[in-house]
């Protein structure tokens with residue numbers, strides 16, 4: 001294990017808190033120590049308050065901050081004197097403890113202090129570092145784990161048996177530390193959880209963490225339990241999109257709301273899912289409390305959601321759950337699926353959750369495989385798992401009363417999404433919590449700032465590319481629930497007398513034929529949409545009110561409109577609804593080059609600006625106006641509407 005301390009770098013961090021920031025970031029850089037907001041650190045500083053009194057303040061990691069990127073503002077200042085009084089109480093409930101932590105802050109805008117705050121406060125050292133080091137957890141999660149930890153560390157650490165993080169753990173640590181600590185003590189191992197180190201300087205505490213974890217690493221190497229066999233991977237190239245969508249549909253209906261399902265493409269995941277003993281080793285329990293909080297459930301093996309749900313309930317029935325636990329038992333959705341064909345699949349409400357879950361399970365698999373080489377993986381007893389379910393203090397980002405985004409856990413496919421109306425649709429759906437697949441010929445489609453977005457270059461007129469695109473999309477998000485048919489071409493103005501057949505065919509191939517193929521291919525997926533499939537056709541004012549010089553465009557859009565009406569009849573019994581909107585004069589789109597704009601304006605004998613607001617209401621229509629309506633058409637307002645055609649044109653006297 002590498003010690004990342006640099007004398008040169010550390011000099012840039014001048015005071016005690018700044019050095020706390022520096023070594024916290026060093027810990028955060030190693031994902032085998034700290035993963036996705038796990039772990040926490042603190043420093044004790046004497047300060048003079050506003051009435052001139054000296055106070056001992058504990059700066060401890062606040063919730064919502066990740067060690068790798070933490071700043072001074074990420075540490076919550078808590079009064080130590082009060083924490084020490086709390087530690088002497090016999091009992092303190094979770095809500096009481098959170099209240100005490102928050103009301104003892106010296107800065108009202110600081111984040112909520114870590115649930116392990118009291119524990120940091122009672123350790124009599126200036127700096128305290130805490131990680132969930134994979135190696136330490138791996139060793140303690142084996143048969144005779146405690147003996148092995150004792151063998152490795154001797155009297156360098158105090159060993160604390162597993163207790164859920166919070167007040168009771170602080171009490172145990174307080175008691176065991178006062179009984180057992182000596183001048184040689186450098187840290188504490190919390191069995192099945194992680195490790196603490198401490199020191200009088202940031203460097204000493206950090207060095208000790210690295211030294212202690214390195215010992216665990218060396219132990220695994222010496223016991224021949226470090227290297228795990230490289231996976232023998234065979235990438236699955238079969239078309240599996242409909243099976244994946246079916247699995248997602250079943251899991252979604254088990255929990256009663258749509259979720260995303262991501263085939264992580266993990267090589268280890270495929271290998272692990274195909275182990276003969278996968279059922280045994282993967283269901284022996286989660287790796288650490290921290291992992292439990294996020295992954296929450298034992299993984300599902302294979303695709304049988306019903307029997308998973310029954311087994312899960314039966315499993316916990318044995319442990320006589322209380323009322324609170326029973327409530328949770330109803331929510332039996334897995335967070336991880338291990339399937340021989342799909343490999344490791346992660347489940348979440350959005351891609352941020354999925355990334356956390358798949359990273360955690362990657363680490364879990366590694367820990368399990370190493371522990372198996374060390375005599376056998378043995379995780380927490382099942383009865384403890386429930387306690388952990390409720391330990392959500394550090395993780396819960398949604399405040400009480402916050403509304404969940406409308407399209408959370410759902411997926412939309414938008415064609416022609418690199419610019420104009422398509423790009424605006426991407427933004428409107430992302431804003432509603434939707435996962436978005438953007439498709440375009442333009443490479444710019446791949447640019448994104450959201451991990452809930454997948455941009456794919458695809459020529460939708462090529463059926464093979466189209467199918468590949470759908471396959472990639474479904475493996476990424478688990479299905480497709482909504483489609484916005486937007487891609488289209490608008491050729492230069494030409495009368496029919498001057499129109500050649502090739503141009504006519506080209507326009508039809510993009511504006512009509514490609515959409516027929518797309519809708520046909522996506523139909524099985526729309527049927528499996530947890531909240532029912534929806535299609536929005538971006539039509540044109542030219543459908544109800546065509547103009548001269550645009551025969552191929554107007555006719556192809558009219559044919560697409562008619563296709564929508566036929567499909568509304570054919571797919572209605574599958575609860576799939578299709579609606580069209582007819583924009584007019586939207587000039588911030590890809591097809592409206594200056595040339596086309598001038599040409600169309602002159603057809604009507606107007607200047608360009610006059611042409612832009614040439615409607616009854618004299619308003620300009622933007623891509624965003626169209627996109628917002630497209631998104632609303634997929635929402636609950638239009639839940640019972642199909643085959644509607646709604647203008648977005650500021651009022652057009654020929655349409656009215």
Ligand code: ZN
Pocket residue numbers: 039116130131132165193194290
């Ligand atoms: Zn912890």
